[in-house]
Amino acid sequence: MKNVTLIPGDGIGPEVSQAVQKVIEAAGVEIEWEEANAGKGVMEEYGTPLPDEVLDSVRKNKVALKGPITTPVGSGFRSVNVAIRKKLDLYTNLRPVKTYEGAPTKFKDVDYVVFRENTxxxxxxxxxxxxxxxxxxxxxxxxxxxxxxxxxxxxxxxxxxxxxxxxxxxxxxxxxxxxxxxxxxxxxxxxxxxxxxxxxxxxxxxxxxxxxxxxxxxxxxxxxxxxxxxxxxxxxxGGLGLTPGANIGDEIAVFEAVHGSAPDIAGENKANPIALLLSGVLMLRHLKETDAADRIEAAVADVLAEGQTLTGDLGGNATTTEITEAIIDRL
The missing domain is CATH 3.40.50 (Rossmann fold)
Known part of the structure; x- marks a missing residue:
């Protein structure tokens, strides 16, 4: 059993986080999720978008999966994403860039990895x-x-x-x-x-x-x-909905999607969970759950290539639930 901190985030964060949990469970990986909340939703209670208990949980478990968190433009609190990276000294931001057949893009055979200094x-x-x-x-x-x-x-x-x-x-x-x-x-x-x-x-x-x-x-x-x-x-x-990310330090790693919290579609079951799911794939590889990671990535690739169950950002009209179930079916 692996212990992992789950930071659902806000906006579409809780929806896509739940989808990723379901797929990882379906792949047969046993994870004890320790939920820790950050973002706009905890401001009133804690007076900060990043309570100490969130950082304490990540320090304890060494691994976290984080949903998107809103960053106000021009005013309000500074980015929670940046704060987590700095406070935990997650100096490597790792972002794979890889094309999948069926994704809405003119490019093929793209496969490179960005290493961004994070601090x-x-x-x-x-x-x-x-x-x-x-x-x-x-x-x-x-x-x-x-x-x-x-x-x-x-x-x-x-x-x-x-x-x-x-x-x-x-x-x-x-x-x-x-x-x-x-x-x-x-x-x-x-x-x-x-x-x-x-x-x-x-x-x-x-x-x-x-x-x-x-x-x-x-x-x-x-x-x-x-x-x-x-x-x-x-x-x-093909867009931010297909782009995973990881923030890695010497001892701690936090895995997150690159996209924002999309508050305009929050709660409408429209969000694409693939970016966070592929971030979960990176997390599983970090946890040495390579077989499950490979099978999930292959399932995602199959669903994209088939093109029948795609969310709006990918050119379809499937719901979050439907694309999640389609990926699980491929497993």
Whole structure:
């Protein structure tokens, strides 16, 4: 029996979280779920969207599955997602980008993985007003954080038999901060001579991924670029509803979908659970439940390829319940 913290989230979070639980149970994996709530729904009770008991549960169980949580734009509390990553030192944001037959996309044979540094850069949240009419954000780049994310990318490439690691940066303009990141990436690459290494300027990288996505394998980059390029990748494979994610530290891992909480369809049984389910697949592989992970991913691929039971974002009209049951049937 595995002990896993479940953070259902808000908006469509509880619906897709429940769907993932059902599929994992149907695959024969026994998990003791410890539910811990965060987000808008707990603000009134706790005065914070991220109560200490949530972090305590994740620290205890070492593994969590997290549904989407609303982040207000321009005001309100800072992102709970960012806070969890920083407080638990989950420095690796891992986002696989992979096409499946039947997904609504013009691209084929896309299969690369984004490694995004999760704890610093412009997302460190160090900003202040400069007088009445200006604001300043401070970008932090350290050798330690750069080194550990690049090493994580190379270790993954080595473990998963990937052949190429590409560092993404803007060192031509930000010569000190991104220059340091690129310098460290080149140093780490020398420790893995069996893996090819190259680098791309971030704007050129975006163009390359749209033109030649099949040429890339593992991408590693600072925080902000990782956020942008991850969503670009979601566009290549059919949308955020198919894009999983993981936040990994030395001892703790939190698995989450990339998409938002979609409060406009919350409670309407319309949400696509596949992104969180594929995040659950990553979680199962982390827990060494490889057989169940492979069978669930194959079931998802079968449902997508068949094209008969798809939610609205995938071009169909199936409900959350219907696509969940279709995936379970394929198991």
């Amino acid at each position: 610093e850069g412009l997302y460190a949240g160090i900003e202040h007003k400069v007088g009445e009419d200006a604001a300043e954000s401070i970008k932090i780049t350290t050798r330690q954080a750069s080194e550990r994310i690049v090493k994580a990318a190379f270790e993954y490439a080595q473990r998963e038999n990937r052949k190429l690691v590409t560092a993404v940066h803007k060192a031509n303009i930000m010569k000190l901060s991104d220059g340091l990141f690129l310098e460290v990436a080149r140093e780490v690459a020398e420790e893995y001579p069996e893996i090819e290494f190259n680098d791309r300027i971030v704007d050129n990288m975006c163009m390359q991924l749209v033109q030649y996505p099949e040429e890339y394998d593992v991408l590693v980059m600072p925080n902000l670029y990782g956020d942008v390029i991850s969503d670009l990748g979601a566009g290549l494979i």
